[in-house]
Amino acid sequence: MGGCLKCFGSDSKEDPKKEPIIDKEDSKTNTTSDSITQRKSSAAAPVQITLEDFQIEKVLGKGAFGKVFLVTKKDNGQVYAMKALRKEMIEKRNQVVHTKTEREILGSIDCPFIVQLRFAFQTPDKLYMIMDFINGGELFFHLRRSTSFTEERAKFYAAEILLALDYLHTQGIIYRDLKPENILLDAEGHVKLTDFGLSKQFFGAENQKAFSFCGTPEYLAPEILKGTGHDKAVDFWSLGALIYEMLAGAPPFYSRNREQMFRNMLSKPVEMKPHFSPAACDILKSLLQVDPRRRLSNANEVKTHQFFEGIDWGKLWKKTIEAPFIPKVKGPRDLQNFDKMFTEEKAEESLIVTHLNAEQKAANRYDGFTYKDPSHL
Template sequence: MTQTTVTPQSNGANNTTIKHEGFLTKEGGGFKSWKRRWFILRHDDLSYFKSKGDAAPLGVIHLNTVGHIKTSDRKKKLHGFEVQTPSRTYFITADTDADRNKWIDVLTVQRDLLLNGNKPKKPEKVGVHDFDLLNLVGKGSFGKVIQVRKKDTGEIYAMKVLSKKHIVEHNEVEHTLSERNILQKINHPFLVNLNYSFQTEDKLYFILDFVNGGELFYHLQREKRFSEERVRYYGAEIVLALEHLHLSGVIYRDLKPENLLLTNEGHICMTDFGLCKEGLNSPTDKTVTFCGTPEYLAPEVLQGNGYGKQVDWWSFGSLLYEMLTGLPPFYSQDVQEMYRKIMGERLAFPGHISPDARSLLEMLLERDPEKRLADPNIIKRHPFFKAIDWELLFQKKIPPPFIPVVKGNADTSQIDPVFTDEAPSLTMAGESALHPSQQKDFEGFTYVADPEHLMKQ
């Protein structure tokens, strides 16, 4: 039976006040045993004890690092829920569904209060007129990306501009709205964040974090390969980003150096969610669309019989291999030959690859998705990542191994001059008005991020 202590709120939170307490059963770390523990929720942490009344906790979960708090999909465990932290995901069961739902509610409310404060501000409406165009920083068939400054705050952002007519003509409406939905629900230190989205009669606008440390691809091309220490650091940040996406029901499907940016502080920032697939919440959920970048495609994608989230961990293994050696593991200039290698060639390692790195790569680049290492909790405990403190990494308290040479958050020196030499403009080649009847396809596109999130940028 859960017990709740309710006390009046005063000026300033009392860190010792018990918000909620009771017995729950928790899965152990290494041995997967289940033990009944006494849990106490206070202002900023959830502690668990061997017995009720014990003074010293067996463990503490800090709420400022907690991500997902949700019902567990483990069918064999009744009344279960999950609490995700950077170091591991805690699997917990309650005595009843009502007890479980109460814990989820109080944990979520307390976590959100801790992260967002008690005084939410009214979201603001924004449009094109609220931004000054600074530099063109990217361009493609989809549209363009422009570095902009918000006039009232001076904040620097990346404005992604898409042509509605191009989207409709290329049957990309569903993918574009899906990208917006995914960006709207994710908020993570190592994923690019959406701050606003809005539209005009002919265009869609995403206002994203401006990340100016350069593509990982650029730095890898320049240095040929990275040290194992640097690969471990980037790899660990990517593990946390992928875990967050997967727990949100999203497969990324396009993990590669070009889609990984470095911040001006040297942290990883995953970007471009155009190929993501949302709605895969169960471990058994699959999709069949053939998409991605050839060098990083998992064998099951090539087979065409459906695939799940394991494909991202194959791509992750390919990315780690490339950072360590300079090339993806089965690379060939002949795409069909590369597909043949992905499907059947033995994985080979240069002599400088350490035993721990080799072990991890062999487990990630397992061709059978059912045998592949695809559990982030196990990946984090692999010897290759032994030196990583996942809580400190999530909080960006571990110094990056490399700091890009940029002068502040507005510097564009790490961006290809082929873009920055061109004057920024919202005009796009071949654009024309969209038929009024097609405007309904973009209903509900407008979005404003939580104001507290905007203040943290």
């Protein structure tokens, strides 16, 4: 573990937004776009969708590989979120496989608690993914405003997230980056999981494990830190960390010194706050087990835990249970639930692409990336 810790530095500057660690793709269980099955008929069929079909309105966020924009489709006025990724940065950071996997996963899933991909296309130097715009804001945004949530509110979000994780796991997908920044609230207050850049899809033996060292430090499961191989159990550790943060206002084991935080995760019992209910304490202890073999990591068993007592899982899946909090949203373009640091930035995306010769353009293609949701007109 010592070698893994050194790559972060021992004392990082505290950042209100928690950034993920991104390692190279798994060498033992490599997945390429060609090996992932399309679950929607005709999902990979070529479509003539380009950047010129969209009017760019605002910046919603940015990351290491590019930006997310609010855009309007010119022919029908529909509002979307557009994720623009620079191929140069993807390749420089050895993230080609992860990027292809994200696109394939988003094009193959259909879950009420996961953001929906509508279109995907590319230029010689960039990749674009067009998704439904969810304008209730990040769970991170609302949690920082409230400091912490009531147990009832935390239970509601955790239950919907559990349904999303269970759906992914039944599709052979582990998420690996569960955190408040990757959870959106829609206008009715229901969750939408987003950002599948670190996800992994498996085929073959049930006991297959991944070995990438990736995730967000505050939520990394111990088996990822140890490098012993991991599976879907890491998502249940992260669920425990997220429930803890919603109730306490900060992740468990948190320290500004990352090396100390990682040591805490591996050796220190999780500290239960005085206001936690017995049921909350019990589920946190069950999910935040260092040994994945002892961790509560079966979705059906988690659903029947006393912490989730009273949840009607059928109604929850149908979203007929009213959310405990409804975000303030005035209309489809209302950005009051997004950080002004981004939304006030000048929004533009150049139509001028890098000048590449035919050979370079061919080498810079991401085969199978183009996509149109067959159920979306």
